[in-house]
Amino acid sequence: MKELTYREALREALREEMKRDESVFLLGEDIAEYGSSYKVPQGLVDEFGHERVRNTPLAEAGIIGATLGAALVGMRPVAEIMYIDFSPIAMDQIFNQIAKFRYMTGGTVKVPLVIRTQGGGGVSAGLHHSQSLEALYTHMPGLMVVMPSIPYDAKGLLKSSIREDNPVMFIEHKGLYGQSGMIPEEEYLVPLGKAEVKCEGKDITVVAYSKSLVLALQAAETLEKEGISLEVVDPRTLLPLDEDTILDSVKKTSRLMVVHEACKTGGFGGEVAAIVAEKAIDYLDAPIKRVTALDSPIPFNPRLEDYIIPNEGDIIAGARELMGKEVSAR
Amino acid sequence: MSKIGKEKLKEIYIIMLRIRAFEERAIVEYHKGIPGFIHSSIGEEAIPAAVGAFLRGDDYLLTTHRGHGDIIAKGARFDKMMAELFAKETGYCKGRGGSMHIVATDRNMLGATAIVGAGLPIASGVALGCKMQKLDRVTVCFFGDGATCTGAFHEALCFASVWDLPVVFVCANNLYSLSTPQKVYTKLEHISDRAKAYGIPGVTVDGNDVAAVAEVASEAIERARKGGGPTFIEGMTYRIYGHHMGDPGTSYRTKEEVEDWKKKDPIARLQSRLLKAKVITKSDIEEIQADVNRELDEAVKFAAESPEPKIEDALSGIYYTAR
Ligand SMILES: Cc1ncc(C[n+]2csc(CCOP(=O)(O)OP(=O)(O)O)c2C)c(N)n1
Numbered sequence: 001m002k003e004l005t006y007r008e009a010l011r012e013a014l015r016e017e018m019k020r021d022e023s024v025f026l027l028g029e030d031i032a033e034y035g036s037s038y039k040v041p042q043g044l045v046d047e048f049g050h051e052r053v054r055n056t057p058l059a060e061a062g063i064i065g066a067t068l069g070a071a072l073v074g075m076r077p078v079a080e081i082m083y084i085d086f087s088p089i090a091m092d093q094i095f096n097q098i099a100k101f102r103y104m105t106g107g108t109v110k111v112p113l114v115i116r117t118q119g120g121g122g123v124s125a126g127l128h129h130s131q132s133l134e135a136l137y138t139h140m141p142g143l144m145v146v147m148p149s150i151p152y153d154a155k156g157l158l159k160s161s162i163r164e165d166n167p168v169m170f171i172e173h174k175g176l177y178g179q180s181g182m183i184p185e186e187e188y189l190v191p192l193g194k195a196e197v198k199c200e201g202k203d204i205t206v207v208a209y210s211k212s213l214v215l216a217l218q219a220a221e222t223l224e225k226e227g228i229s230l231e232v233v234d235p236r237t238l239l240p241l242d243e244d245t246i247l248d249s250v251k252k253t254s255r256l257m258v259v260h261e262a263c264k265t266g267g268f269g270g271e272v273a274a275i276v277a278e279k280a281i282d283y284l285d286a287p288i289k290r291v292t293a294l295d296s297p298i299p300f301n302p303r304l305e306d307y308i309i310p311n312e313g314d315i316i317a318g319a320r321e322l323m324g325k326e327v328s329a330r
Numbered sequence: 331m332s333k334i335g336k337e338k339l340k341e342i343y344i345i346m347l348r349i350r351a352f353e354e355r356a357i358v359e360y361h362k363g364i365p366g367f368i369h370s371s372i373g374e375e376a377i378p379a380a381v382g383a384f385l386r387g388d389d390y391l392l393t394t395h396r397g398h399g400d401i402i403a404k405g406a407r408f409d410k411m412m413a414e415l416f417a418k419e420t421g422y423c424k425g426r427g428g429s430m431h432i433v434a435t436d437r438n439m440l441g442a443t444a445i446v447g448a449g450l451p452i453a454s455g456v457a458l459g460c461k462m463q464k465l466d467r468v469t470v471c472f473f474g475d476g477a478t479c480t481g482a483f484h485e486a487l488c489f490a491s492v493w494d495l496p497v498v499f500v501c502a503n504n505l506y507s508l509s510t511p512q513k514v515y516t517k518l519e520h521i522s523d524r525a526k527a528y529g530i531p532g533v534t535v536d537g538n539d540v541a542a543v544a545e546v547a548s549e550a551i552e553r554a555r556k557g558g559g560p561t562f563i564e565g566m567t568y569r570i571y572g573h574h575m576g577d578p579g580t581s582y583r584t585k586e587e588v589e590d591w592k593k594k595d596p597i598a599r600l601q602s603r604l605l606k607a608k609v610i611t612k613s614d615i616e617e618i619q620a621d622v623n624r625e626l627d628e629a630v631k632f633a634a635e636s637p638e639p640k641i642e643d644a645l646s647g648i649y650y651t652a653r
């Protein structure tokens with residue numbers, strides 16, 4: 001085992017897959033010498049050259065269209081959209097073209113591509129650099145949506161995404177890049193579409209992903225001391241969702257909380273809640289709790305931003321509420 | 331001196347000093363810990379100053395992530411700008427926007443956007459609104475060279491062109507789209523050639539030569555005001571600092587290149603011209619600088635002492651609610 005950051009783990013995945021398969025290449029704004037904003041592809045241009053680590057013009061729709069086109073003729077492109085906030089510029093390519101291409105061809109054409117991007121707040125980056133937009137993409141049949149929370153998963157999921165023959169939105173979190181974790185020396189994959197119970201518990205099932213997963217694990221530790229036991233489930237892939245792992249956990253704990261950094265209305269938490277309500281409502285001992293951002297743009301002011309985005313304290317308060325111990329503020 | 335009168339040049343010079351001083355102070359405050367990103371426009375001041383000097387108070391302006399200079403050139407207040415950088419309730423956006431999002435409606439400055447290219451179609455729309463209401467106001471949109479690769483840029487020029495809109499598109503070409511040099515993202519030598527595709531005038535000028543920028547800008551603004559339609563101006567310039575204050579700017583450009591451009595500093599250039607022509611004296615300059623610094627000291631004090639937004643107001647301002 002070795003210790004790597006989330007950033008390094010992602011870079012390792014890119015490097016290994018580029019070595020393994022000549023058809024894998026990277027394209028995106030400022031990914032070569034500069035290594036992009038969060039330095040995931042840093043150094044790869046030295047190893048693979050500009051032919052396979054391609055700086056693009058500043059044009060998101062162009063990047064994603066080119067990604068699709070190259071994928072259709074035998075390449076395995078890994079595009080980067082620097083911030084998920086810029087991904088709506090490529091919305092037509094993602095929604096109308098990429099997500100539907102296979103279906104449109106009667107299921108005869110494969111679309112093997114990955115769109116790496118990152119979202120989330122916490123660094124006062126303001127309205128256009130802080131959003132959590134995954135629910136836009138989980139609303140789009142034909143896409144797969146992956147959101148890793150720890151370095152081990154980041155690497156294994158990215159490798160699987162690159163080998164996947166369906167288009168993958170791979171959404172990282174800017175607040176996780178510096179987080180470290182243990183990773184095997186030898187090669188491994190993490191399968192898409194499989195959730196993982198990150199922490200076993202008996203009182204409340206907490207479904208959380210990306211940075212919220214890390215917060216949920218911290219909350220689980222704190223709550224253990226006061227006798228509340230959280231079972232933290234990381235779906236890892238939101239689309240397609242591993243419903244069974246979530247349902248099995250809820251059947252055991254009889255309580256459900258969903259945590260995410262995206263705002264509540266129309267968020268992915270509503271989807272998880274609906275699945276549990278449809279398939280396991282008889283097992284529930286308490287109403288379902290969603291701990292999410294408030295329905296607001298992400299403000300620049302750090303105090304307001306902290307308030308809008310859910311933190312460990314909000315998870316703790318939500319858990320106490322589910323256990324009938326207090327009424328939480330959100 | 332040039333077609334631009336001495337008094338005008340002096341006015342532009344003062345705007346440039348104001349921009350430079352604000353930018354330098356913003357960097358100081360950034361290192362002391364104000365939140366967020368700061369994209370410094372140091373080195374690029376001639377373009378906004380020379381354009382801004384020909385705008386009226388009721389003309390409109392839109393800009394980008396690197397917009398402090400453009401906003402100052404439109405006459406925005408230091409105190410409310412600085413308070414915004416400090417994320418305070420007294421800032422232009424009540425601390426919700428920050429450096430990359432300043433909107434100064436008191437100066438018809440309709441906003442900085444952090445989505446590259448996004449301002450251009452909006453500018454065409456602002457110009458359309460003015461034209462439809464028979465207002466003789468001109469809209470100016472500032473952006474960088476990288477932005478000219480976006481679809482938004484091309485769509486905006488298309489609209490402005492076919493509807494003869496009173497808008498001036500001003501590109502500060504600092505040779506890089508973040509780290510990507512011009513030759514990597516376009517085959518054109520002059521980005522202003524992109525205007526040809528839309529049948530509108532496109533000109534490239536030395537963006538560090540105030541008089542050159544002022545000449546084309548004043549002409550373009552006047553043409554727009556008289557119903558002659560849009561113009562695309564490209565000013566060749568350079569950003570002395572990295573992309574933002576967290577970027578040393580060294581991985582994609584050489585020290586020599588930066589040093590070369592420092593020698594072409596637009597403020598020093600104009601200053602020596604004005605001194606030589608005896609339009610200003612050394613003591614004038616000292617006086618102007620002292621005034622600007624005093625105003626900045628007060629702005630920083632105002633920003634530092636201003637209240638934070640209240641948590642109770644966290645969800646206000648999202649929707650319009652009639653009271
Ligand atoms: C749509 C979009 N894509 C990417 C970015 C990230 N980004 C911010 S500024 C920038 C480069 C912009 O270059 P240019 O337009 O030349 O302006 P400059 O920064 O040089 O002033 C990039 C890639 C962004 N903010 N918005």
Ligand SMILES: [Mg+2]
Nearest residue numbers: 474475506507
């Ligand atoms: Mg530029």
